[in-house]
Each structure stands twice: as C-alpha cells, then as structure tokens.
Amino acid sequence: MYNSVVADNISKIYSISKFQRETQFREAIVNFAKRKFFNNKDNKEEIWALKNVSFSLENGETIGIIGNNGAGKSTILKILSKITYPTTGQIKIKGRVASLLEVGTGFHEELTGRENVYLNGSILGMKRKEVKAKLDAIVNFAEVEKFLDTPIKRYSSGMRMRLGFSVAAHLDTDILFIDEVLSVGDAAFQKKCLGTMGEMRSGGKTVIFVSHNMPTVENLCPRVLWVDKGEIKKDGSAIEVIEAYLSQYESPTEQAFKYDLKNVFDRHGTGTIQYTGLEFLDMNGNLKTLIRSGDSIKMRLYYEANDLILNPKFFFEIYTDKGAKIATFGNAISGHYISKVYPGTGYVDVDIEVLNIMPDRYFMNLWIVGDREKLFFDRVLKSVRIDVEYSNFFKSGRGIHKDLGYVFIASRWNFDGVTTGEGYIDQ
Numbered sequence: 001m002y003n004s005v006v007a008d009n010i011s012k013i014y015s016i017s018k019f020q021r022e023t024q025f026r027e028a029i030v031n032f033a034k035r036k037f038f039n040n041k042d043n044k045e046e047i048w049a050l051k052n053v054s055f056s057l058e059n060g061e062t063i064g065i066i067g068n069n070g071a072g073k074s075t076i077l078k079i080l081s082k083i084t085y086p087t088t089g090q091i092k093i094k095g096r097v098a099s100l101l102e103v104g105t106g107f108h109e110e111l112t113g114r115e116n117v118y119l120n121g122s123i124l125g126m127k128r129k130e131v132k133a134k135l136d137a138i139v140n141f142a143e144v145e146k147f148l149d150t151p152i153k154r155y156s157s158g159m160r161m162r163l164g165f166s167v168a169a170h171l172d173t174d175i176l177f178i179d180e181v182l183s184v185g186d187a188a189f190q191k192k193c194l195g196t197m198g199e200m201r202s203g204g205k206t207v208i209f210v211s212h213n214m215p216t217v218e219n220l221c222p223r224v225l226w227v228d229k230g231e232i233k234k235d236g237s238a239i240e241v242i243e244a245y246l247s248q249y250e251s252p253t254e255q256a257f258k259y260d261l262k263n264v265f266d267r268h269g270t271g272t273i274q275y276t277g278l279e280f281l282d283m284n285g286n287l288k289t290l291i292r293s294g295d296s297i298k299m300r301l302y303y304e305a306n307d308l309i310l311n312p313k314f315f316f317e318i319y320t321d322k323g324a325k326i327a328t329f330g331n332a333i334s335g336h337y338i339s340k341v342y343p344g345t346g347y348v349d350v351d352i353e354v355l356n357i358m359p360d361r362y363f364m365n366l367w368i369v370g371d372r373e374k375l376f377f378d379r380v381l382k383s384v385r386i387d388v389e390y391s392n393f394f395k396s397g398r399g400i401h402k403d404l405g406y407v408f409i410a411s412r413w414n415f416d417g418v419t420t421g422e423g424y425i426d427q
Contacts, residue, residue, distance in 0.1 A: 002094065004175055004206045005057040005080065010089030012050040012075055012230075049075045050086070051230045059095075059174075060204040062197075064211065064221030064238065066245055072230040073210045077101055077177045080208070095174025095206070096124050100164050109153040113144055113163055116152055120167045134170050141192070142166035162189060169196050175206040180213075194220065214242050215400075218392040246389050247289045257288045261302075261366075264383045269376035273309050273341065275366050277302035278384055283351070291386060293359055293400045293408065294393030299350040301366070309341040309370060309377070314348055316366040318357070318386070326357055326406055355388070356407050358400060362386040 050072045057063060065073045078084045080091055081099040098120075107116045117138055121131035139145055142162040147155065155163070168176055178197075197220055200207055211217050217224060217238065224241040226234040234241045257280035267274075280288045281298040291297060301314060315330040329350060331337065338348075364384040368377045391400055393408070400408055 001058050001060075003056045003092070004059040004061075004094045005208070006092040007053055007055050007076070007080070008090050008092070010050055010053050010076075010079060010086040010091060011048065012072075012079065012084070013087045014047045014049055015045070048230050050079070053089075053227075053230070053232055055225060055232065055235060057206055057208070059206055060201075061223065062201040062207040062209065062221050064209045064217035064224040065227055066211070066214070066217060066224060066242065067227035067233075071227045073227050074101065074179055075230075076227065077179055077208065077210060081177055093175065096172065097175045097177065098124065098168040098171060098173040099177040100168045101177065101179040107152045107160065107164065110151055112151055113139075113148045113155070116163070117167055121171055124171055124173060126172060130172065138163075138166045138170045141170065141196075143189070158189075165193055165196075169193075169200065173205065175208075176200060177208050179210045214246070214390055215392040215396075218242055219395060243290045243292075257291065259384050261380055261383060264380050266383065267378060267380045269368070269378040272307050272377045273303055273305040273312060273368055274378040275301060275368065275380055276304050276345070277347075278364075278366070280386075290389060291355065292389045292391040293355065293357060294391045295355050297352050297355055299352065300347050301350065302345070302347045303341075303368070304345045305341050305343050307343055311337070311339060311371050312341050312377070313369050314366075315369070316350075316364050318362050318364055320406070321361050321363065324406070326362065354410070356409065357388055358404060358406060358408065359388050359390045362388065 053072075053076065065076065067073050075084070077099065078101065079086050080093065081097065081101065083099075083101070108119060111119060114135070117135060118128065118131050121128075121134075139148055142159075142165070144155075144159055144163055147159065152160065152163075165178075168178070194216065197207065197209070201220065207220075209217065209221055221238050224236070224238045225232055226241050226245050234244050259278040261275045261277050279300040279302075280291060281300055282288055283296050283298055285298065288295075288297065299316075301316070303314075313330060313332045315328065315333075317325055317328040319325045331348070362385070363382045364386065365379070365381050366384070367379040369375060370377060393400055393410075
C-alpha cells in the first residue's frame with residue numbers, strides 16, 4: 001500500500017488591499033495619494049487561508065473534509081488540484097486526478113457537451129477511443145442525451161453538475177476530488193451519485209469529499225478531517241470528528257449535558273423528596289457532549305430524600321418547544337418498581353437504547369409521586385433542554401431530519417414480491 005496523496009506542511013497566504021474600491025473621484029484621489037506617499041506593504045493585509053496543513057491518504061482511501069464556511073476546505077482541494085499553489089509546503093500526488101470543485105469546472109463554454117467530454121478525457125491523458133467507449137455510460141448517467149450537442153453555455157446549473165460528476169466518475173481516474181456540488185441536483189440524482197461514490201470507494205479509487213451534509217460524509221467517509229481557520233483541528237473516524245465539530249455550537253454549560261436542579265424556581269410538591277440534578281451519559285457512564293437521533297443514552301436522575309419514601313414513582317416527559325408531548329417515561333409505566341427510598345441522596349438511571357426522536361430542540365418536565373399518585377413530592381417544569389442533532393442512523397447517507405415527523409421507527413423493506421419485469425429492457 002502506498003500514499004496516493006500527501007500534503008506536507010502546506011500554507012496559503014492571500015494579500016488583500018486595505019483600500020476600498022473607489023466609487024467617487026474624490027476617493028480615487030485620496031487612495032492614489034496614500035499609495036504614492038506610504039509604503040506599499042502597509043497597503044496590504046495578509047490572510048492565512050491555510051496554515052501548516054499536513055495529511056496523507058493511502059491508495060483507495062476515502063476521506064471527508066468538513067468545517068465552517070471560509071475554513072479553508074476548498075482551498076485544500078484547489079491546491080491538490082493545482083488550480084492554485086501553496087505559499088509554503090509541498091504536495092505529492094500519485095495517479096490520475098479528476099476534480100469537481102464547482103459546477104462545470106473544466107468545461108469550455110463554447111464547446112458542446114460531447115466535445116467537453118472528449119476534452120476532459122484528453123486532459124486526463126486518455127485516448128479518443130477510450131473516451132468514446134465510455135461516452136454512452138457518461139451521457140446516460142448524466143441524463144443529458146437530448147442536449148449532448150448543445151453548447152455547455154446553454155446548460156442549466158443542474159445539467160452542468162450532472163455531466164461534470166458523470167465525467168469525473170466514469171473516466172479512468174485514480175483520484176477524485178469533490179467539493180460541495182451534489183446539493184445542486186435533485187434527490188434522485190443525489191442518490192445515484194452517492195451510490196456511485198460508494199462504488200468508487202469499494203473499487204479502490206482515492207476520494208476526497210468536501211461537504212456540509214454530515215449524514216452523507218458519515219455514510220461515505222470512514223475518516224474525516226475537520227478544518228478550522230485554515231488548520232486541521234481534528235483528524236479521525238467520521239463519528240468522532242463529526243460529533244466534535246457539531247459540539248462546538250453548544251455553550252460550555254450546555255455542552256456537558258449536566259443540569260443542577262437544586263435551585264429551580266418553577267417546581268411544586270411537598271419537597272419530601274426532590275430532584276437535585278440530571279445528567280445525560282453514554283452507556284459507559286461518560287457525560288455526553290452531543291445527542292443525536294438514534295443514540296443510546298443513559299439519563300441519571302439525582303434526588304435528595306428528607307424522609308423514608310414508600311413506593312416512589314419517578315417520571316419525566318419530553319415535549320417540543322411548541323408544547324407537543326413526544327413521550328412520557330416512568331418506572332411504573334415500564335414495570336420497574338422500588339419499594340422504598342431511605343433519607344439521603346442518590347440517583348436512578350434510565351437507559352434508552354434508541355432515542356428515536358427527530359433532530360430538534362426539546363424540553364423536559366420531571367416529577368416524583370408516591371402511592372397516591374395525585375400527591376406530588378416534586379414537580380419540575382421546563383428546566384431541562386435537549387438539543388438533538390441529525391444522525392446517519394439508517395446508514396443511507398440521507399440522514400434523519402425533523403421534516404419527517406416527531407419520531408422515526410426502524411423498519412426493514414423487502415422487495416422479494418415485486419414483479420421482476422421479465423422481457424422488459426430497463427431504460
């Protein structure tokens with residue numbers, strides 16, 4: 001096994017003029033005077049798009065690159081594609097490279113779709129007969145048969161993207177760089193692209209995929225780089241890096257998913273036993289820093305009892321920020337009973353194997369009752385917030401999102417009973 005892509009300590013600096021574009025004659029005169037009488041170096045501001053970035057990819061490896069807008073993700077691909085060059089450092093590429101960095105990259109506006117396919121093939125070092133052998137597959141995949149001999153300048157952005165992706169996917173390349181382009185296509189074509197990218201990975205092609213679509217990145221890329229302010233902040237498994245990336249949006253107190261309920265004002269009850277805290281843990285007992293749809297979580301409910309409590313019943317409910325109740329949990333509901341709680345402090349754990357609620361913001365009410373369930377020992381209202389993030393639970397790359405409803409239910413689909421269509425030719 002060898003490294004097909006190596007980035008060794010690369011940095012990229014852009015110089016930006018401090019002068020604003022002149023919109024009036026007076027502004028032009030003032031800026032001219034400044035340039036004339038002051039050091040030109042003082043008129044420039046240096047921006048580090050990348051700073052000391054190093055990583056390598058083994059042949060056949062697929063990685064994703066994530067990060068905020070302006071973090072430097074696209075700059076990395078442009079340097080690897082030799083569209084621009086690093087200010088310092090060096091890159092090593094071993095193999096044929098195809099890049100899809102933006103809609104229509106590499107297309108000549110005046111040439112037809114057919115001519116651009118041949119042009120791209122020749123750029124990759126392929127002979128005309130090699131490109132011709134793949135032309136039908138490229139055109140069928142891109143769904144542009146009717147417009148193949150139309151100049152590219154008349155294509156819509158979606159048509160350009162489809163043809164560009166198809167060319168990059170079907171021509172004989174060893175390495176493929178893909179920037180955020182799949183968002184241009186419709187859902188059906190996106191699904192087809194994802195399937196093709198999965199085949200590339202299994203077929204031994206080296207792929208670097210830049211995207212803001214976290215489910216797709218997690219589904220396609222075993223390894224992910226998180227780029228932040230021009231530097232690699234984290235390099236590791238997809239789940240680990242994506243969770244760290246999404247966790248940055250939480251404040252330090254919310255990030256720990258640990259709530260102190262001792263001094264909550266909005267509570268009712270006798271106070272004989274009260275909730276004092278709540279923690280969201282993973283199944284190993286570690287504090288969560290991120291909760292995603294489909295996660296396994298352990299909720300630890302802390303309490304303090306001032307007297308002997310017989311047959312206590314612990315409850316909580318989850319509801320949306322609009323007040324719609326999602327679910328109610330209780331030890332009595334689940335058939336788990338405890339005969340007595342002695343004075344002092346303690347906690348009860350609630351294990352939820354699959355948190356099957358959609359990504360959204362939720363709140364919780366908690367209460368404790370005794371034998372007479374209408375007698376509240378403690379009732380705490382809307383003092384706990386849960387922000388549930390997306391997940392790739394179904395391993396489909398499409399993710400789970402709140403537009404699908406309040407909850408998702410795991411299911412299996414079987415197509416053994418579908419008519420096979422013998423005698424028909426698939427179009």
